[in-house]
Amino acid sequence: MRRLTRTVAAAALATALALVAGCSGDSDSSDDAAGGNGGALEKVTYLTSFGNFGRDSYAWVAKDKGFFKEAGFDVEIKAGQGTGGVIQTIVGGQADFGPIDLTGGLLQLGNGQAKDFIAVAAIQQRTMAGIATVEGKNIASPKDLEGKKLADTPGSVVRNLFPTYARMAGVDASKVTWVNGEAQTLIGTLASGQVDGIGQFVVGQPTIEAVAKKKAVMLPYSNVMQDLYGNVLITSAKNAKEKPDMVKKFTAALMKGLEYSLANPQEAAEILKKNVDATNPAAAAAELQLMAGYVRSNNSGTQLGTLDSGRVAKSIAILQGAGALKQNVTPDQIIDFSLAPKA
Numbered sequence: 001m002r003r004l005t006r007t008v009a010a011a012a013l014a015t016a017l018a019l020v021a022g023c024s025g026d027s028d029s030s031d032d033a034a035g036g037n038g039g040a041l042e043k044v045t046y047l048t049s050f051g052n053f054g055r056d057s058y059a060w061v062a063k064d065k066g067f068f069k070e071a072g073f074d075v076e077i078k079a080g081q082g083t084g085g086v087i088q089t090i091v092g093g094q095a096d097f098g099p100i101d102l103t104g105g106l107l108q109l110g111n112g113q114a115k116d117f118i119a120v121a122a123i124q125q126r127t128m129a130g131i132a133t134v135e136g137k138n139i140a141s142p143k144d145l146e147g148k149k150l151a152d153t154p155g156s157v158v159r160n161l162f163p164t165y166a167r168m169a170g171v172d173a174s175k176v177t178w179v180n181g182e183a184q185t186l187i188g189t190l191a192s193g194q195v196d197g198i199g200q201f202v203v204g205q206p207t208i209e210a211v212a213k214k215k216a217v218m219l220p221y222s223n224v225m226q227d228l229y230g231n232v233l234i235t236s237a238k239n240a241k242e243k244p245d246m247v248k249k250f251t252a253a254l255m256k257g258l259e260y261s262l263a264n265p266q267e268a269a270e271i272l273k274k275n276v277d278a279t280n281p282a283a284a285a286a287e288l289q290l291m292a293g294y295v296r297s298n299n300s301g302t303q304l305g306t307l308d309s310g311r312v313a314k315s316i317a318i319l320q321g322a323g324a325l326k327q328n329v330t331p332d333q334i335i336d337f338s339l340a341p342k343a
Contacts, residue, residue, distance in 0.1 A: 041074035042073050042246065043073075043074045043075075043076070044073045044075045044076070044097065045075075045076045045078060045094070045095040045097075046059055046075050046076070046077050046097050046098060046254075047077075047078050047080035047086050047090070047095045047097070047098030047099075048077065048079050048080045048098070049083075049098065049099040049100065049101075049123075050080055050156070051079050051081075051183035051184045052079050052275075052276040053207060054203075054206075054207070054272065054283060054284030054288050054291075055201060055203050055204070055287050055288070055291050056099075057261055057268045057269060057271065057288065058254070058258040058261040058268065059075075059254065059257060060077060060272050060276075061257040061261045061268045061271050062253055062256060062257025063075050063077060063257075064271045064274070064275070065257065067253040067254075067256045067257050067260075068250075068253050070253070071249045071252065071253035072249060073249075073253065077275075078095065079183065080183070081153050081155065081182065082153040082154075082156035082157065083100040083108065083155055083160070084108060084114070084155020084156070084160070085153065085155045086098040086099070086100050086155075086234070087100055087105065087108055087117050087155075087234065088155070090117055091114065091115075091236055096235060096236070097233060097234070097250060098233070098234060099123050100232060100234055101127065101157035102119060102122075102312070102315065102334070103129070103157055103161055103228050103315060103319070104155075104156070104160055104161065105117070105119065105232070105334055106315065106329055107157075107319065109327075109333065109334055110319065110324075110325035110326060111324075111325065111326050112326065112327060115237075116236060116237045116238070117234050117235070118234060118236070118237050118240045119234050119307070119335045119340075120232075120233055120235060120336055120339040121233040121254075121255065121304075121305035121307070122229055122232050122304075122305050122307050122340075123230060123258065123295065123305075124230025124231050124291065124294040124295050125229060125296065126228070126230055126294045127157075127228040127229060127230045128201035128220075128222075128294055129157050129158045129161060129199075129201060129202075129221045129228075129230075130158065130199075130200060130201065130218055130219050130222075131145065131150065131158065131218075131219040132199075132200035132204060132205070132208055132217070132219075133190065133196060133197035133198075133216070133219075134190065134191075134212050134217060135216075137196045137197065139197060139217060139219070141219075142165070142166070142219055143169075143170060145166075145197065146171060146175040146176060148177070148196035148197060149195045149196050149197075150176060150177065150178050150179070150198060150199065151181035151186055151189050151190070151199070152180075152181055152199030153180065153181060153182060153183060153199075156199045158199030158221075159178060161221065161324075162176070162199075163324065164225070164319060164322040164324045165221050165224060165225065167322055168224045168225060169224045186199070186200065187200075187207060187208050187211045187212070188211060190208065190212060191211050202218045202222075203287045203290040203291045203294070205218055205290070206282070206283040206286035206290070207280065207284070207286075209283075210280050210282070210283040211280075225318060227311055227314040227315055227318065228315050228318070229307070232307070233254065233305075235247055244338075247339050251339070251341065255304045255305050255341065258295065258304055258305075259304055261288055262288060262292045262295060265285040265286075265289050268285070269282070269288065272284050303342065303343050306340065306341050306342065306343045307335055307337065309331045309332075309335075312334070312335060313330075316329050316330070316331070
């Protein structure tokens with residue numbers, strides 16, 4: 001875990017140095033009712049992936065710095081509750097965009113639990129899903145999860161992917177108990193000792209340690225499942241078909257916010273704090289620094305948001321090989337490559 005943290009931190013530093021020169025400055029001061037071209041702003045509702053933590057601050061940055069406005073959007077940001085909840089809300093028409101874990105989306109689609117959503121950009125090139133605990137719980141390896149109680153939201157990719165992870169890691173999933181939790185209270189549940197571990201993105205380590213006042217222990221799913229993407233931006237299939245230009249413009253503005261956040265993690269954390277009072281700025285900035293290595297991993301190209309059909313096919317093959325998909329799925333069923341950023 002120390003080697004992983006050093007590697008991610010080094011990648012974060014390299015990314016920040018490379019990006020800082022190209023990022024834009026403050027938002028313009030034109031009237032809020034007009035976009036960059038002077039026209040009326042289009043109202044859009046955006047869901048975060050999982051509550052409001054540093055890892056999701058880039059959307060608040062895109063709004064605060066005026067990137068959404070310049071693209072012609074008036075964006076309302078709401079807290080998401082994991083992959084299943086984000087998909088359901090977007091397909092139901094209560095939101096327009098939001099990030100989900102691609103593997104979680106494949107599980108939902110391949111098992112008939114959801115449809116009519118489409119991915120249009122990658123947020124992370126590698127999955128950040130994992131199990132988090134703290135020292136004193138006697139959990140140092142996947143096998144140690146047997147006999148333990150874990151908490152997560154019902155629709156979280158960590159929870160839904162756990163049977164596949166357990167099978168590949170040699171864990172008897174029937175010996176692990178899951179209980180329901182909410183995105184914003186999971187870490188507190190762990191800190192109070194109510195559970196032994198929680199579903200959490202591995203970049204949540206600084207926030208866990210800030211709340212629990214103990215050293216966090218992380219079990220990344222990527223240690224046993226290679227080639228899996230992390231979060232991807234989704235919209236409804238209806239939006240993708242009927243408003244492709246709008247989808248591209250929104251995606252570009254969000255990617256601009258992501259790029260700025262990685263180059264300026266402390267400022268991004270302060271922007272999040274300004275909008276979400278419960279934010280711990282130091283932990284939020286640390287999350288972004290850790291996340292940088294997942295957003296731009298090796299051979300991912302220089303353009304943020306790119307998606308590769310071959311890699312998605314490998315992810316599908318991993319899930320099929322583990323017996324996790326009831327139906328056949330192809331990359332084109334879950335991703336609109338014509339709308340995704342090009343490498």
